[in-house]
Amino acid sequence: MLLECRNLAYRYPGGPYVFLGVSLSVASGEAVGLIGPSGCGKTTLGRILAGYAAAAEGTVLLDGKPIPPKGYHPVQMVFQHPEKAVNPRWRLRRTLAESRMPEAAELRRLGIDEAWLDRWPHELSAGELQRICIARALGPRTRFLIADEMTAMLDAITQARIWHAVLAIAKERAIGMLVITHDRALAEAVCDRVVTWDRLSIG
Amino acid sequence: MERHYRLTRRFMPGNRMNRRQRSAVTAVLIAVLLAAVSIGAALLGQGGLNTHLDMRNLPPSAMHPFGTDWLGRDMFTRTVKGLALSVRVGLAAACFSAAIAAAVGLASAALGKTADRLLSWLIDLFLSVPHLVSLILIAFVCGGGMKGVIAGVALTHWPSLARIIRAEALQLRAADYAHVSRRLGKSRWWVATRHFMPHIAPQLLVGLLMLFPHAILHEAAISFIGLGLSPHEPSIGIILSEAMRYLSAGLWWLAVFPGLALLVVVRSFDRLGEHVRCLTDPRHARE
Numbered sequence: 001m002l003l004e005c006r007n008l009a010y011r012y013p014g015g016p017y018v019f020l021g022v023s024l025s026v027a028s029g030e031a032v033g034l035i036g037p038s039g040c041g042k043t044t045l046g047r048i049l050a051g052y053a054a055a056a057e058g059t060v061l062l063d064g065k066p067i068p069p070k071g072y073h074p075v076q077m078v079f080q081h082p083e084k085a086v087n088p089r090w091r092l093r094r095t096l097a098e099s100r101m102p103e104a105a106e107l108r109r110l111g112i113d114e115a116w117l118d119r120w121p122h123e124l125s126a127g128e129l130q131r132i133c134i135a136r137a138l139g140p141r142t143r144f145l146i147a148d149e150m151t152a153m154l155d156a157i158t159q160a161r162i163w164h165a166v167l168a169i170a171k172e173r174a175i176g177m178l179v180i181t182h183d184r185a186l187a188e189a190v191c192d193r194v195v196t197w198d199r200l201s202i203g
Numbered sequence: 204m205e206r207h208y209r210l211t212r213r214f215m216p217g218n219r220m221n222r223r224q225r226s227a228v229t230a231v232l233i234a235v236l237l238a239a240v241s242i243g244a245a246l247l248g249q250g251g252l253n254t255h256l257d258m259r260n261l262p263p264s265a266m267h268p269f270g271t272d273w274l275g276r277d278m279f280t281r282t283v284k285g286l287a288l289s290v291r292v293g294l295a296a297a298c299f300s301a302a303i304a305a306a307v308g309l310a311s312a313a314l315g316k317t318a319d320r321l322l323s324w325l326i327d328l329f330l331s332v333p334h335l336v337s338l339i340l341i342a343f344v345c346g347g348g349m350k351g352v353i354a355g356v357a358l359t360h361w362p363s364l365a366r367i368i369r370a371e372a373l374q375l376r377a378a379d380y381a382h383v384s385r386r387l388g389k390s391r392w393w394v395a396t397r398h399f400m401p402h403i404a405p406q407l408l409v410g411l412l413m414l415f416p417h418a419i420l421h422e423a424a425i426s427f428i429g430l431g432l433s434p435h436e437p438s439i440g441i442i443l444s445e446a447m448r449y450l451s452a453g454l455w456w457l458a459v460f461p462g463l464a465l466l467v468v469v470r471s472f473d474r475l476g477e478h479v480r481c482l483t484d485p486r487h488a489r490e
Contacts, residue, residue: 052382072388084379089401089485095380099387120485139387 001028001063003049003075003144003176008058010044018044022058022200026144029174031167033187036197042180043080046146049178050077062143076137080149082129086121092132093117099139109165110135111158127154131162138169144176152181163190223482230478233471237290240468244287251280252437263456270456273449278442282461285437286468292352292438293418293472299357300418301364301411305403308368312376313395323369326362334359338421342430352431356418364410371406375399405483412476416469423465439465 004025011017019041026032036042047053049060051073060067062074079085086095096102096117107114110131116124124132130150137145147166151159167190170177181187187194255275263270269278311322329337338355345351375381375398384394419439425431426440434441439461446457 051386070388073386076386079379081379085383087378087380087398087401090398098384098389122486136383136387 001143001174001176002026003060003062003178005045005049005055005060006058008045008048008055008060010041010048010053011056017056019200024178024195024200026176026178028143028176029171030193031170031177031179031191033179033181033191033194034197034200035181035184035187035194036200038182040197042197043148046077046148046178046180049144050075050146052077072139072141074141074143075146076139076142076144077146077148078130078133078137078150080152082126082133083121085133086129088121090121091117092119092121092124092129095121096132096136099136099142102135102138106138106169107135109169111161111165127158130154134162134166138166138175142175144178145170146178146180148180149182150179151186152183159186226478226481230475230482233475233478236471237468237475240283241287241290244284247280247283251277252284260454263460269460270454272445272457273454278456278460281437281442282439282464285439285442285461286464288432288436288438289419289422289440289465290468292349292356292422292432293415296353296356296360296418296422297411297414299353300360300414301407303357303361304364304368304410305407307361307365309372309395309399309403311365311369312372313391319369322365326366326369329359329362330366335421335424338425339428339430342425347430347433349432349436352422352425355425356421360414360417364407364414367406367410368403371403372399375402405480408483409476409480412472412479415472415476419465419469419472 002025004023006023008022009017009020022045024032024034024045034042034045044053048055051067051069067074086092093101104114112128112131112135116128116132121129130153134150145166150166151162154162163186166177169175177191179187179191184194253276255271258267258271258275259273261267261271261275267277267279269282271277272281307322307326311319338359341355341358342351345354378398381394381398384398385391389397422431422438423440423443426438427444429444431440432438434445442461443458443465446454446461449457
């Protein structure tokens with residue numbers, strides 16, 4: 001499978017273009033790093049790929065076909081701020097089950113303690129919540145994962161643990177990954193190839 | 204220290220309850236009190252409402268704890284029955300009002316910009332008219348009586364709650380987890396009922412409980428000026444309005460006890476609302 005975008009452009013209504021002519025492709029099982037300065041539009045690109053925003057121009061294709069707007073989106077995204085991505089009035093078991101309930105082994109692999117599942121979101125740290133969000137995004141029908149500064153809030157040891165687990169799961173299930181980060185060292189450590197934003201956009 | 208702790212636990216068992224448990228206990232007690240008023244009114248029978256001209260204008264005593272009025276009717280029976288009637292009217296009016304508020308608030312957030320502008324304008328319009336004036340008008344148009352009071356209170360008290368619900372729904376619609384849920388293949392309806400309802404339901408419940416005392420007070424006010432319930436129904440408003448005529452004759456118990464009872468019930472609902480809000484917030488869940 002191949003996720004690609006061709007000549008994407010984005011702008012806020014009435015404003016100038018944030019970026020123009022962005023083309024990028026990610027293959028199944030491949031991890032692509034995307035680095036660029038703050039505010040350049042990396043996150044927006046991720047949101048367009050995952051169906052959260054609509055591009056002003058250009059197309060997003062999965063295996064040459066546009067992605068249907070309804071139903072489970074095969075491109076899932078993990079956000080920078082996990083505390084906003086979970087419903088504060090749901091216990092985490094319910095949040096996790098929104099995609100599907102992972103098996104105990106997968107939870108352990110991502111470092112999720114079973115006891116967390118009966119807690120409320122405000123009773124977990126950001127790092128713990130992020131693992132829940134990752135597990136939720138890795139549902140059985142997920143083909144591509146956009147990791148937007150996924151571990152920026154974590155210490156180095158936890159970062160390493162999460163990346164090891166996520167990369168192993170992605171390789172096993174042939175999930176393609178787009179790793180959005182400003183940290184070049186991280187991108188080079190976890191990705192098969194790294195793309196720099198200024199090579200990508202003419203905006 | 205250990206001994207002191209044991210002693211405290213032994214002699215002040217209340218200390219073992221935390222704020223959340225105290226809230227729950229208080230809320231249940233208040234609900235029981237309000238239920239007792241309604242059930243008590245049904246059990247008291249019509250006997251106390253009959254006129255006994257030989258027992259007119261008696262001050263409070265063991266037999267008539269709230270005294271008797273100028274027709275020899277037992278004021279305790281009249282007060283309890285009046286309260287029960289007020290609670291019924293208040294509950295109906297508050298429920299209707301909350302239903303309108305929920306519908307308008309959710310529609311405003313869900314149906315798009317034009318609908319939102321229209322409904323916001325409607326909310327502002329209703330808020331700009333002093334609600335007592337429109338309440339009197341509506342009650343008058345409906346021909347007075349219980350229906351008029353309920354319709355009047357329901358139709359004038361929804362805007363502020365609708366505004367709160369609308370704001371809440373707008374905020375929820377923009378939340379990341381609502382978008383995530385849509386990308387996980389959930390329908391708009393699924394997201395609204397599963398994700399939004401847990402946030403809106405407590406607001407609605409608290410709003411309903413806060414509307415309640417308003418409704419009761421307005422019922423009393425409307426009946427007081429003669430546009431509400433008919434005089435043979437012993438509502439608190441009618442009791443108070445009739446008692447005014449006898450206050451200068453020294454029959455203080457005609458107004459004081461029913462008035463106090465009304466205050467207690469209204470305050471109870473206020474407290475109930477606060478406690479319920481506290482209990483439904485997951486941030487207090489582990490206390």
